[in-house]
Amino acid sequence: MTTTQTTPEITGNRIKKYLEKGKRFDGRALDEFRNIQIETGVSKNAEGSARVKLGKTEVLVGVKMDVGTPYPDSPNKGNLMVTAELLPLSSPRFENGPPKFPAIELGRVLDRCVRESHFIDIEKLCIKEGEKVWTVFIDVYSLNDDGNLLDAAGIGIIAALKDARIPKYDEETEKVLYGELSDANIPLSKNIPLSLTIHKIGKEFVVDPTREEEDVGETRVTIGSSNGKISSMQKGEEQKLTIEEMGKVLDINDKVWKDVFKKIEGQLK
Amino acid sequence: MAIKREDGRKVDEIRPISAKVGIIPNADGSAMYQSGKTIAIAAVYGPREHHPRNQRNPAKGTLRCDYNMLSFSVTERIRPGPNRRATEISKITEWALAPVVMLEDYPGMVVDVHIHMTQADAGTRCAGINAAAMALAHAGIPMKNIVSSIAIGKLDKTIVADLNKHEEDFEEGEGATDIPITMTPDGEITHIQLDGTIDKEQLKEAIEMARKVSKEIYEVQKKALKDVGEGK
């Protein structure tokens, strides 16, 4: 219908005006996340899986593993691949077909967050140096888009990785025995790489926007960090930021990181 | 003579089923259908503007189904991307639903049905059709009826209802024959496929069994729709 393709300008004006007073339509503070619900083990053929609800936004993440050859320049390291699909099921705005830019960006930004933070100890995924290593496939699917799919997906990836167990591998037949899980979890660091996006809407900085809010945002910065160390960052959309504003963004990330971590640590395995 | 089923089910016993309507807030209609370990979710958007324009039907609305399996829904990961099996099942799903869907009031428009398997253990296209039928009703699309879908099988010489993945791989005797069938509660067949070895008499027996068990499925679909009370 008419308001599905984008939020009407007049509503956007109200959103911005209200933000200037430090308020949001749903009563949250500007640096407050919606309610986060995590459920793991929701897809039983996956080695690990998680469903995350962030308010009405919902994503489903699955981890599959397979044995393959390592990259020539890292013969003793396992492989990682993160992809995302924004399913037409989840929004009237998404179309069928090969992934468009938003899905590609989401996958790549989260890939960098997981990879550069060394959350997965990929050396421990080596079976036989130079010949056989585990590849971890992380696939993200959107189930309902009410804004901030990126951060929801980031939480889902952490939960799915923590849920995952490595399947048994028969070295003789060189076959992965899917369905027969070993006792081993994927080797993960204790430091959780949370990816959080700070949006600039009008003059204010906001986290975890609803779809309406995200529509009227002018620029955003996604920061992947763990334990105070930033491992990935991406600024998106067209507006510019001053150095001062960039500093503000980093400060907000610090505060929100702690809040979000507190919200989810009880739900992560 | 009688086959003993791996999970202890009787020959005409279907796996435990559950259904829920209204699982995707953004969609005009949505539903989940689970049969044993197979889980399908469906979302309907429409009637809405039909793109691309050259595919519009000026006489009535178009039903467009899209079936897909999530990469991790099966034992060995499915690479995302175009998939011939999924393309065929999408069309089969459309044909299974078209006889009951009435789109005369929506010329030039499209009703999109998106179906995804989040977990697969055989009977996926049937679960998808069952979820889609509920989602279409939930979306307020005018329909003559709901349809219910089930895969009847033959294991060696025995007709059984609702094959699971293990049974699909049955190799003794005549092996496994897989017969997915979709019916209205009045026993009208909107979809039937077959894959295996069977004679005419046994095929009729299979269709009779489908008639019987599809009624059980219909009751679950009906309840899921009524439980939502007011729907959206």
Place this chain on the structure above:
Amino acid sequence: MTEENQRKVVIPGEVLAKGDEFLLGEGTQKKGNGEIISIRYGLLEESNNLIKVIPLSGAYQPRRGNVVIGKVEEITFNGWVIDIGSAERAFLSLTEVPRYVNKDGLDEVMDVGDMVTSKIWSINKRGIDLSIKSRGLGKIDEGILFNVNPNKVPRVIGKEGSMINLIKTNTGCNITVGQNGLIWIKGDLIEDELLAKNSILFVTEKSFISGLTEEVEKWFKENKIRGDKK
């Protein structure tokens, strides 16, 4: 007359009655064997042998006289094409505007992307004809716009406007409810606008209960605190 709380939910294909003495209302169809079935997911309503199914969901069905809210999609030489969410095109001719519009100045009156409240004055083969000649119609300048299920609009408005008037009184807002499910709220304070929006969403969520008016009055008592409520 079946009471609100006695209405039964029916699904497509469900048999509602059988026989020649019944009159078929909306959402119903007669089969070859004389059975009357529902063709929609909705609430069964029977009165004086008229059987109808009130849909719980589904696309907006435009009717003459409906006030609708839509978005300007295109400007032609003599008017504006407006998207109101229906299958047929909706068109506002420049002759249906309550002032003179220069043929070169259409975009100054309303441009592509603008939201407008209008009334359907005719539905014909060509499409839907709109007018903004009456009071309260025209381009929307500011406020909040949001969508509800068009099938719930009658509940939002209430019998002879009782529900919407209750909401207007409690919030002090101007509210236009489009029959196509779009709702425009304009108030003095954003808090008032949000209160009105949330009360309308409450009505749509609880639309099936009887005594809804009392529930909404109760809701206002609980929620109507000026300033920070959370």
